[in-house]
Amino acid sequence: MKNLRPIYLDHHATTPVDPRVFRGMEPYFCENFGNAASKSHLFGWKAEGAVEKAREQVAQSIQSSTKEIVWTSGATEANNLALIGIATAYQTKGDHLITCSTEHSSILDPCRYLQERGFKITTLPVNQEGMIDLDDLTKAFTKKTILVSLMAANNEVGTLHPTVEIGKITRKQGVLLHIDAAQGCGKIPVTVQSMGVDLLSLSAHKVYGPKGVGALYLRKGVRPLPLFYGGGHERGFRSGTLPVPLIVGMGEAFEIAGNEMETEARRLKRLRDQLFRGLTQRLEGVVLNGPPTTERLPGNLNVSFEGIDAEALMAGLPNIAVSSGAACTSAKAEPSHVLRAMGLSSERIKGSVRFGLGRFTTEEEIDHVIEKVVEKVQELRKKNPLLP
Numbered sequence: 001m002k003n004l005r006p007i008y009l010d011h012h013a014t015t016p017v018d019p020r021v022f023r024g025m026e027p028y029f030c031e032n033f034g035n036a037a038s039k040s041h042l043f044g045w046k047a048e049g050a051v052e053k054a055r056e057q058v059a060q061s062i063q064s065s066t067k068e069i070v071w072t073s074g075a076t077e078a079n080n081l082a083l084i085g086i087a088t089a090y091q092t093k094g095d096h097l098i099t100c101s102t103e104h105s106s107i108l109d110p111c112r113y114l115q116e117r118g119f120k121i122t123t124l125p126v127n128q129e130g131m132i133d134l135d136d137l138t139k140a141f142t143k144k145t146i147l148v149s150l151m152a153a154n155n156e157v158g159t160l161h162p163t164v165e166i167g168k169i170t171r172k173q174g175v176l177l178h179i180d181a182a183q184g185c186g187k188i189p190v191t192v193q194s195m196g197v198d199l200l201s202l203s204a205h206k207v208y209g210p211k212g213v214g215a216l217y218l219r220k221g222v223r224p225l226p227l228f229y230g231g232g233h234e235r236g237f238r239s240g241t242l243p244v245p246l247i248v249g250m251g252e253a254f255e256i257a258g259n260e261m262e263t264e265a266r267r268l269k270r271l272r273d274q275l276f277r278g279l280t281q282r283l284e285g286v287v288l289n290g291p292p293t294t295e296r297l298p299g300n301l302n303v304s305f306e307g308i309d310a311e312a313l314m315a316g317l318p319n320i321a322v323s324s325g326a327a328c329t330s331a332k333a334e335p336s337h338v339l340r341a342m343g344l345s346s347e348r349i350k351g352s353v354r355f356g357l358g359r360f361t362t363e364e365e366i367d368h369v370i371e372k373v374v375e376k377v378q379e380l381r382k383k384n385p386l387l388p
C-alpha cells in the first residue's frame with residue numbers, strides 16, 4: 001500500500017476547518033473588519049449583518065429563534081454560563097442540580113465549583129454502555145432542583161442520551177433542562193423543540209468550523225446571570241466584542257453540517273463499521289467500549305485491545321492520530337473518567353483507543369489504519385511476556 005500522509009482519526013477532539021467555511025470567513029479579517037457593535041458607520045453595519053446572518057444559520061440548524069442564540073467562546077464557556085449562570089440566578093428557588101458521571105469536564109468542574117459554594121449536585125451513574133437510567137433521573141428530583149444538565153452525545157464512547165425522553169421528564173417536573181450538544185450538533189438531529197430543552201451548548205470546532213467560538217441557546221425567558229460584565233453585548237448575557245470572522249465561520253459550518261448530515265452520517269457509519277469489522281476479523285481480543293455500533297455517534301469507535309498498552313500502540317503509529325482513554329483527551333494525564341464511570345477494568349482502560357472518523361476520512365485511509373493497527377498490535381503482543 002502506498003505511503004499515505006498522516007491520518008487524522010481524532011475528530012472528537014477537533015475537526016479541520018472546511019475550506020468552504022474558511023472562504024466564508026476570509027473577508028471578515030482584513031476587509032470587513034468592523035466591530036459589530038459600532039452602530040454609526042458602514043464598517044460596523046457590515047459586521048453586524050454578517051453576525052446576524054450567522055445567528056440565523058445556527059438558529060435554523062437547531063430550530064430556535066435568532067433571539068435565543070448567545071455567542072460564546074465555545075462549548076466550555078456555554079456550559080459554564082448555563083450551570084453557574086442558572087444556579088446563581090435561580091438560587092432563591094433552589095440549590096440542587098442533576099448531571100451524570102460521564103459528562104465533559106466543562107460540566108463536571110463547574111458542578112464541583114458550585115458544590116464548594118453550597119449547591120447540591122446529584123451525579124447520576126451510568127451502565128456499561130454509558131447510559132443513564134431514566135428511573136434514576138426521575139427519582140433524583142427534589143423540591144429544590146433547579147437544573148438538569150446532560151449531554152446529547154458522549155465525546156469518548158459516542159453514547160447518545162435519550163434527550164427527547166429526558167425533556168419530557170424535566171418538563172413534567174417543571175425543572176430547566178440544559179443539554180451539552182458539543183458532540184451531537186451537526187452529526188445527529190438536535191432541535192430544541194423536539195427535545196424540550198431550555199439551554200443548549202454548541203461549539204463550532206467540532207463541526208468543521210473554527211476554534212474559539214460557540215453558542216448557548218437560551219429559551220425565551222430563561223435568564224442566567226452572566227459570567228462576566230462589560231459592554232452588555234448579547235443582551236447582557238455575554239459582554240465582549242464579537243469575533244466576527246469566527247462567528248461567520250460557525251454559521252457556515254452549521255449550515256453545511258445541517259445540509260449534509262444525513263448522507264454524511266450514513267457514510268461515516270459505513271466507514272466506522274468497516275474499521276470495526278477489519279479489526280475484529282483480523283485480531284483476537286478486541287472489545288467494543290460503550291453502546292453497540294448501531295446506537296452511537298456515527299463516526300465514533302472506542303475499543304480496547306487485550307494485552308496492549310494503548311500509549312505504546314499510539315507511540316508505535318506516529319502517522320495515525322487517535323486518542324487513548326488511558327491518558328484521556330484533556331490536558332490532565334488521568335485515565336478516562338468516562339470509561340471508569342462505565343465500570344471498565346483498569347486493564348481495559350489502559351488498552352482503549354478512540355477512533356473518531358470525520359468528513360474527510362476516506363475508505364483508503366480506513367484500510368490503511370486497519371493494516372497498521374493489526375500489525376502493531378500483533379508485534380506488541382509478541383513482546384508481552386504475560387500473554388500466552
Ligand code: PMP
Binds near residue numbers: 073151154
Ligand atoms: N462538551 C463536550 C461533550 C466536548 O466534547 C467538548 C470538547 N471536547 C466541550 C464540551 C468543550 O467544547 P469547546 O472546545 O468548544 O470549549
